[in-house]
Amino acid sequence: MSHVLFFLGSGVSFPSDMPSVSCLTECVFEKPMVHSHGIYFEAETEESPQERGKEGGSSSDEVPILRRFLDHVRRKIANTSDEEQAITYEELYHACQRVRQAERGEDPVSRVFTQQLSESLSLNESSPALLEVPDSYDEVSNLEYTADHAKSLIQGVVNSELDDEDCEIKGMHMIHEVIRDSDVERVTVATLNHDRLIERFLEGGNSEGKAHLYEDGFSEVRGEVRIHVPGQIFRSDEPNRVIKPHGSVDWYLAEKEMPPPQEDKEMVYVKHSDPSDKRNYELRGGNNETYTIIGAGPFFLTGEAKGLQYGDNIIGDMTNALTTSLADSDCVIVSGFGWKDKVMSKYLINYLRWNRDNKIVFLYPNGPLKSNLYSWEDFGYLSSFLWNFHKERVKPYQIVDSINKYMKDTHWKEVKKKI
Numbered sequence: 241m242s243h244v245l246f247f248l249g250s251g252v253s254f255p256s257d258m259p260s261v262s263c264l265t266e267c268v269f270e271k272p273m274v275h276s277h278g279i280y281f282e283a284e285t286e287e288s289p290q291e292r293g294k295e296g297g298s299s300s301d302e303v304p305i306l307r308r309f310l311d312h313v314r315r316k317i318a319n320t321s322d323e324e325q326a327i328t329y330e331e332l333y334h335a336c337q338r339v340r341q342a343e344r345g346e347d348p349v350s351r352v353f354t355q356q357l358s359e360s361l362s363l364n365e366s367s368p369a370l371l372e373v374p375d376s377y378d379e380v381s382n383l384e385y386t387a388d389h390a391k392s393l394i395q396g397v398v399n400s401e402l403d404d405e406d407c408e409i410k411g412m413h414m415i416h417e418v419i420r421d422s423d424v425e426r427v428t429v430a431t432l433n434h435d436r437l438i439e440r441f442l443e444g445g446n447s448e449g450k451a452h453l454y455e456d457g458f459s460e461v462r463g464e465v466r467i468h469v470p471g472q473i474f475r476s477d478e479p480n481r482v483i484k485p486h487g488s489v490d491w492y493l494a495e496k497e498m499p500p501p502q503e504d505k506e507m508v509y510v511k512h513s514d515p516s517d518k519r520n521y522e523l524r525g526g527n528n529e530t531y532t533i534i535g536a537g538p539f540f541l542t543g544e545a546k547g548l549q550y551g552d553n554i555i556g557d558m559t560n561a562l563t564t565s566l567a568d569s570d571c572v573i574v575s576g577f578g579w580k581d582k583v584m585s586k587y588l589i590n591y592l593r594w595n596r597d598n599k600i601v602f603l604y605p606n607g608p609l610k611s612n613l614y615s616w617e618d619f620g621y622l623s624s625f626l627w628n629f630h631k632e633r634v635k636p637y638q639i640v641d642s643i644n645k646y647m648k649d650t651h652w653k654e655v656k657k658k659i
Contacts, residue, residue, distance in 0.1 A: 242424070242425045242426065242570055243424075243425060243426040243427075243428070243565075243568050243569045243570055243571075244418050244424050244426075244427050244428075244569065244570065244571050244572075244573065245427075245428040245429075245430060245565055245566060245569040245571070245572045245573070246415060246418075246427070246428070246429045246430065246431075246572075246573050246575075247430050247572055247573065247574045247575075247577060247584075247588065248429065248430065248431045248432065248433065248438075248574075248575055248576050248577065248647075249431075249432050249433070249575070249576035249577030249578055250432070250433055250576055250578065251575065251576025251577070251578070251646065252411060252412070252431075252433070252437075252575055252576035252646075252647055252648070253433055253435055253437055253576070254411075254576075255410040255411035255648045256407050256408065256409050256410045256411065256437055257407055257408075258402065258404070258407070258433075258435055258437065259401050259402070261328050261329065261330070262326065262328070263401075264328075264329050264397065264398055264401055264402075265326070265327070265328050265329040265332070267397050267401055268307075268310065268329050268332065268393065268394055268397050269307050269310065269311070271397050271400070271401070272300075273300070273303050273393060273396060273397060273400075274300045274303070275300070275302050275303065275389075275392075275393075278392060279392070279396065279537065280303075280392050280393045280395070280396030280397070280537075281396055281400065282400050283300060302371055302389060303393065305368055305369060305370070305371055305386070306371070306386065306389055306390045306393050307393075308367055308368070308369035309361070309369040309370065309386050309387075309390055310332055310336075310390055310393075310394075311369075312357060312360050312361055312369055313332055313335050313336065313339075313357065313390070314327045314332060315360075316335075316353065316356060316357050316360060317331055317332075317335055320353065320356075329394050329397070329398065329542065330542040332390075332394060333391055333394045333395075333542040334542065335353070336387040336388075336390045336391045336394070337387075337391065338350035338353060338354070339353075339354050339357065339383060339384070339387040340384050340387045340388055340391070342354040343381050343383055343384035343387070344384065354383070357383075358383060361383075369386075370382045370383060370386045371385055371386045371389055373385045392537070394542070395537045395538075395542075396537055398434065398489075398540075398542070399489050399537045399538055402433075402434050402435040402489050403435070403436070403489045403490075403538075404435070405436070405440070405515060405516060407437075409437055409440060409441050410648065411646070411647060411648025412437065412438070412441045412647075412648075413651070414573075414647055414650055414651060414652050414655075415427070415429060415438075415441065415442075416441075416450065416452075417651060417652035417653075418652050419452050419480060421652060421656075425479060426479045426480070426481075426568075427479065427480050427481075428480075428481045428482075428483060428565045428569070429442075429454075429480075429481070429482050429483070430483040430484075430485065430562050430565065431482070431483070431484055432484075432485060432486045432577070432581070432584065433484075433486070434484075434486060434487060434488055434489050434538075434540040435488075435489060436488065436489060436490055436515065438482055439454075439456070439482060442454050442480065442482070452480055453478060453480060454478060454480040454481060454482050455472070455473055455476040455478035455480070455481045455482070456473065456481070456482045456484075457469065457472050457473035457483075457554075457557060457558065457561070458472075458510075458511055459472075461513040462513075462525045462526035462527075463513070463523070463524045463525045463526045463527075463528075464512065464513050464514075464517070464520070464523040464524050464525070464531075465494075465510045465511065465512065465513055465523045465524075465525055465531050466510065466511040466512075466513055467508055467509070467510050467525075467531075468491075468508060468509035468510065468554050468557070470554075470557055471557065473557060473558070473561040474560060474561040474564045474565070481561070481565065483558050483561045483562050483565065484558055485541075485550065485555060485558045485559050485562055485584070486540055486541045486546065486555075487538070487539050487540030487541050487554075487555065488538065488539075488540060489538045489540065490511050490512065490515055490538060491509055491510075491511060491538055491539040491540070491554065492509065492510055492511070492512075492533045492535075492537075492538055492539060493507060493508075493509055493533070493534055493535055493539055494507070494508055494509070494510045494523070494531040494532055494533045494534065495507060495531070495532045495534055496508050496525070496529055496530070496531050497529060497530045497531075497532070498527075498529050499527075499528045499529060499530075508531070509539065509553070509554045510523065510531050510533070521533040539554070541555065546581065546583075547581070547582065547583035550583060562587065563587060566587060566588075566590075566591045566594075567591075567594060569591070569598070570597075570598070570599070571598075571599050571600075571601065571659055572588065572591060572598070572599070572600045572601070573600075573601045573603060573647070573655065574588065574600055574601065574602055574603065575602075575603035575604070575646060575647035576646075576647065588600060592638050592639075596638065598638060599638050599639070599640055599659050600638065600639055600640065601640040601643070601655050601658065601659065602639070602640065602643075603643060603645060603646055603647045603650055603655075604644070604645075604646065605644055605645060605646065640655075640658045640659060642658065643655065643658065
């Protein structure tokens, strides 16, 4: 067996006490947050990421208004949706993006939703749910300005909740076991999670304190930064890789500026060389160039339209790396994935179609094929995968679902016997 690929969703982070989607959504409405210079951060934090060297303090005045706005958005989504599922922070973020684009004339399809939302907001003048646009802004409506800040609030909450460098990492031991297996030449971990648990685990956060080298698509440390190098992640000879198609809490978009007399500027994605130094938004490179982080926080995907971004920039790079790795893998181990991402589900189906010797191992307490292949309706969001499984006539032996455990309760030797 030359290449094993882990395909992991948010469920694998729960044993390490990372918050669920529902918990993150609750935090959007309840976590104490303050605002300064376009950034939303924990109220307990003494200084905002962009506070250094700038005048003015932080404020929490905007937060209650934004939460009233998001509550209107939440109710509007619920009224227009056929599903009875609870509205998540990702759907709220996507709705705010739609409002912002509709107000700019970039998304005519969302105009009806935006108009209905405006009407709802106008009926509650006693409790304002819109921010006032500062005089310095030209041609920006209160609605667009509020939607933009609501996105930043969600981004700040998610960043704060997921960026926990001190939590104890649990349930990842199987990755360590596969890497140590002399029969396995390469290991790829493709995670849809924004947190850094996988990276921390590989850097020595496992039970043995053993560090494993891995490729993540970023350069070696250059001064205070690591810089994303397009194409590096799937060209590298490093046997271990971490692929993050949904982005990460330690990715930032930055403007690179060379020192005088050069005047070249370009936009690049960077990581802090020291992850604990995330409040530093003015970074120096190895050649004394400056990287100024822009935007409201780290770069990660949210919302139901993630699939539309799988070809863009660094996300496109990660998606290409995933499909390249799938094509080269003998076995894919799936755990913690909720099946709501139809594009990613289709990638797994295609993996089975490419080669009849390819196998997928499901690490779930109840394997998806356990009862009856044709009762696929009982499996919720997994149904789209199972229907395609049936439609594409994937061979039953390509699916291993008889282990009936989550990854945290499974050891590599159990899986290896099955495949």
